[in-house]
Amino acid sequence: MHLVAIGGSDAGISAALRARELDPSADVTVVVADAYPNFSICGIPYYVSGEVGHWRNLAHRTSADLEATGMRLRLDTFVTDIDVAGRRVLVREPDGGRSSIEYDELVVGTGALPVRPPIAGLDELGAQDGVHLLHSMGDTFALTESLDRIRPRKALIVGAGYVGLEMAEGLTARGIEVTQVEMLPEVLPTVDPELGALVHAELDRHGVRVHTRTTVTRIRRTGQDEHGKGSGRLHVEGTGQHGEPLGWDVDLVLVVVGVRPDTDLLVRAGAQTGPRGAVSVDETMATGLPHVWAAGDCAVTHHRLLGTTYLPLGTTAHKQGRVAGENALGGATRYAGSLGTQVVKVFDLVAARTGLREHEAVSAGYRPGTSQSSPDDHKAYYPGAQPISIRVTGDLDTGRLLGAQLVGARGTETAKRVDTYAAALFHAMTVDGMSELDLSYTPPLGSPWDAVQMASQAWVREHQLPPQQVALATSLPSSLARP
Amino acid sequence: MHLVAIGGSDAGISAALRARELDPSADVTVVVADAYPNFSICGIPYYVSGEVGHWRNLAHRTSADLEATGMRLRLDTFVTDIDVAGRRVLVREPDGGRSSIEYDELVVGTGALPVRPPIAGLDELGAQDGVHLLHSMGDTFALTESLDRIRPRKALIVGAGYVGLEMAEGLTARGIEVTQVEMLPEVLPTVDPELGALVHAELDRHGVRVHTRTTVTRIRRTGQDEHGKGSGRLHVEGTGQHGEPLGWDVDLVLVVVGVRPDTDLLVRAGAQTGPRGAVSVDETMATGLPHVWAAGDCAVTHHRLLGTTYLPLGTTAHKQGRVAGENALGGATRYAGSLGTQVVKVFDLVAARTGLREHEAVSAGYRPGTSQSSPDDHKAYYPGAQPISIRVTGDLDTGRLLGAQLVGARGTETAKRVDTYAAALFHAMTVDGMSELDLSYTPPLGSPWDAVQMASQAWVREHQLPPQQVALATSLPSSLARP
Known part of the structure; x- marks a missing residue:
């Protein structure tokens, strides 16, 4: 064999x-x-x-x-x-x-x-010019060689997905002034823009110049590398959110668009x-x-x-x-399937998601509703409590949990809190049913109803418990009756 | 109504x-x-x-x-x-x-x-003497009043369960020298002694004097409060692990034994x-x-x-x-049941558990096996990775997950990692089945197989994959064939 x-x-x-x-x-x-x-x-x-x-x-x-x-x-x-x-x-x-x-x-x-977007000049320029794609170890060595050789003061990153955001942080950490250009309306387009906006603010806070709804159309060499390293070797052209022409002089371009x-x-x-x-x-x-x-x-x-x-x-x-x-080898096992669970750290913020967002749920035939809430990561009386912004999506017809998105500060256990939603999704739980999970609690690290349950309860209150439906206690809606 | x-x-x-x-x-x-x-x-x-x-x-x-x-x-x-x-x-x-x-x-x-253990003198002494039980807000005010009045230099805590450990940390934080006495073989007896020993070491590291297998038998006033505050007002007698008599002169006694x-x-x-x-x-x-x-x-x-x-x-x-x-109100809902999920922070360590330990599983009719492993909380190449000590218990007959215990440093998301096991237990997953969960990963916060999955895979390797059983690839053990 x-x-x-x-x-x-x-x-x-x-x-x-x-x-x-x-x-x-x-x-x-x-x-x-x-x-x-x-x-x-x-x-x-x-x-x-x-x-x-x-x-x-x-x-x-x-x-x-x-x-x-x-x-x-x-x-x-x-x-x-x-x-x-x-x-x-x-x-x-x-x-x-x-x-x-x-x-x-x-x-x-x-x-x-790596995807090569239709940017004029991209095919002609390469590592020797400080223009990089990034996927393999070979790409990595080419990039670090450029960084060492060019010593860029300014870099432009095309794309603000996971890798783009991590690279914005990484280049900033190297002291490089980073401009980040994203075609879509908000950074980290894998989460809803309400949460992407929090990541955007974190980028702002750390000096990254973010341009959303902006398309890079052309990259060309300026010839300025004759005059010294890292002083605007490349000119990048783009189109801003109102159709206006934009231009940036940078020393390095990184294209990471998927x-x-x-x-x-x-x-x-x-x-x-x-x-x-x-x-x-x-x-x-x-x-x-x-x-x-x-x-x-x-x-x-x-x-x-x-x-x-x-x-x-x-x-x-x-x-x-x-x-x-x-x-x-002759086994008979099956891949149990993905839920698209993902997490990214962007400076001091953690953004995670699992399952479906509303538009994806609609495509899959559900009738989704979403609630956003911001429960604290742990009891507010214990020092250091911070809110986690959580968006829960559920099916309005069945009450089934469809997805969750979380953004919280580093230290709020956001990365592993999304896993509780992932486990609930794996087992096709209802949003309401999440309150039945026996999750851990101690005041410095949680709440008697964990943040993930407070967020699911907020969804239930918004979508399943309009007061008129439950005015008569003796006729509780069937959505409350658990199997 | x-x-x-x-x-x-x-x-x-x-x-x-x-x-x-x-x-x-x-x-x-x-x-x-x-x-x-x-x-x-x-x-x-x-x-x-x-x-x-x-x-x-x-x-x-x-x-x-x-x-x-x-x-x-x-x-x-x-x-x-x-x-x-x-x-x-x-x-x-x-x-x-x-x-x-x-x-x-x-x-x-x-x-x-609060349980009052059979300690001679306990019934006669009270808050005015610096002898306290602790459960209600009234008890809390009596204790803080004693702390302010007596200004104890030394305190003895009877019990090393959740509250006893939290109080050991709390009194240490107030600058009090703490002696902690636990009747059982190890502190935090709600987890296996292999993990309790890690908590014990954390107490040691922070100056708490821990006595396990030790019973407090008597508390009496020494009369020394005439000579100044906080200088040995109380004498506590006990019996050590070899039956030897022990004695401590302290200013405050806290009895927290459940x-x-x-x-x-x-x-x-x-x-x-x-x-x-x-x-x-x-x-x-x-x-x-x-x-x-x-x-x-x-x-x-x-x-x-x-x-x-x-x-x-x-x-x-x-x-x-x-x-x-x-x-x-007329509803028809049912309590879905506990899994005994618990977590406690002890100084810079977090200890958590959910489900059953071996002896509990045996009582419940299972044939349990337990594996211990220490996967890192995140990829070792990213700074700050720390091992989480995880003990997974599963049923050897069915492969069903029965429980998990975790001890990790603060910052390792141990408190919310136990929740993944709790969710898996809630749904009666097998230990092997945990590898199917789609959990989040980014190098600063996790691993492609999360620590909880690496620990469950260690259990499978130890208890379900002896090489002789799988020598023939075409006859994989049924435990590997997922429903």
Whole structure:
């Protein structure tokens, strides 16, 4: 039994680890296109910021750790083709030579590629000009090399999603004046603008110049690098929220506007694709091609509330890879599905979400309602209490919890409070039912009804308890009668 | 419709609030034996420590807040009897006069009383001597008066449960040298001694002199208060872990060894009792006496894994009170049951638990196994990562999660990580199934598999994945096949 995994990031490594865990006799090879297996892509902003001392620390496990589990690593080895009928992958070796690797089962975890937005000049400019995309360790080294060489005073970041925000913080931490440009109406567009506005304010507070509803249209070199380092080497043009032309002179541009699935190999091998062009897999992570599984950012995502979608996240890649590794060995497990649970730290603020927002819920056929409240993280009498802004979305017809979004200061346990909503969503609880959960309480860290329950109770009061419905105590609405 | 609640603490107030929320036309009266309705008993240690500036801040809501909801408060009014047949309670008014209050429905939330251990001298000594029990606001004022008057240099605390530990921290914060005596083998006996030992070390680190397996047998006055304040007014005798006699000269003694249900009123009215003598209620919080409900620390606790038990907690009192208030109005809701979720902060450490420990699981008919692991709270490459010590208990026959105990530094989101286990327990998940939960991740605050999942995976590896069972990949153990 020879299991081959393509890709050294979360999905491929998780598949390999799971296979070795379940069957120490399984022969497992991971083919890695670069020299950085099992690196934490999510950690890149903290290396760029200087918080992670050495890039090697970004590895979840070292190559030696991985090999100690009994798997074989083929680094700097690029898979050029999958020969499904021949059960082998064709590869380009580190020295450029061609060969092939036979497999019994194949797990493909080729991941994603950074999206290149239609900005004039982007294709012509590159790292040597201080214009960067950021996704791989290679991109990371190119960026840090630019930072060391150019010593930019000013940088412009295109995009204010997770990575864009983390990089705004990271470059600010390096003393660089950051301008952040987001096409959508508010930063962190994965949460409602009411909460995105809190993140926006946090960026303002730390000196990031934020432009929302603004599109970057062109980047060009100014030639000013002759006159000294970091003094406006690049001119960026854009269009502001009222259609007005905008321009910025900066020393570095970072374009981080999301990713698209890297499906080239699988599509050429005959795999079907689904949402956003990601490779179709069923919940066992089977591609439909015999003995070929796929997992992680290259594949579609099964969402417990949305069905099949595309939602590339590291947590999902770990889970999908683990399922693929188990099933490739003959197991019969299924990926239980994503809820899109995410969290980001932006300076001293933490923003998290799980499940659906209203517009997503409408698309999925629900009739959603949302309430916002701001319960304290712990009892107000104990020093340091801070409000957490929580938006709860539920289905008005069934009372079912559909999603939650939270923004709180660091130290308010916001990141793990979203997990309670995620667990409630996993089990299809009603919003009202959340009050039944037996959650922990001590005055320095919580409340007798935890903040997540106070927020769910606020939803119930707003959407299920209009006084006229409950004027007669003897005829309580059925939504209150729990099964 | 006139709802009367006896007791101004969590259960009584929660019942009254729920009734007013559901039916603004309901006439609601809360009879409170003292002048402190809706005070946070759990906050008392933080008032004694000086962290809460004014005792009034300990109120969850002020009397004005409560009255603004439309409920009536009868303060300093002591219920002497329940006349079940006459549907009225007999009361002693603040001025000593007697009267009665008629009700349609009655919710009894008389709470608990502090246990007085069999220590010679305890009954003769009191606040004037610097010997205190601590449960009510009255006890709190007596203690703070003693602290101000005696200005103790040394204090001895009998008991190292939640309140004992919080008071050890609180008195230490006031500059008092604290000796803490616990009869059982380790402090915080509600968690396994492996984790209690971590709390013990934290106490040591902060100068608390801890004696475990030690019993206090006698307290007497030394008469030394003639010679100056705070110089050994009391002599405490005890028996050490090897049976050796021990003695301590201190200025103040605090006895906090737990509580017992205050059931006098209900028992005299004919209510049945259950575990630990608490008043029997069904899951609707009905006592069996017509139109009489009970909730909170005076009543038994329905536990989702143990059945009927006694487990007095503020969170439970809130939930039970809310159920009682709803049902007293004619609702048909049930208390979903406790999991015994608890958390305590001890100096810079947080200790939490939910569900069962091994010996409790055995009593409940399970065949438990426990694993301990120490995953980091977040990715090690990001500064400040700290291990959380997690003990996971699961049923070896079914793989079902039975409980979890966690000890981590403050800042590791340990308090809300226990909630994920609590939610998993609520839904009867397997330990293995926890890996399916879609939990949040960002490197500064978590890991792709959250710490709670790494700990559950450690349990699975130890108890469900011996290599010989999985040598053949095509015959995976059934425990891995998820429904």
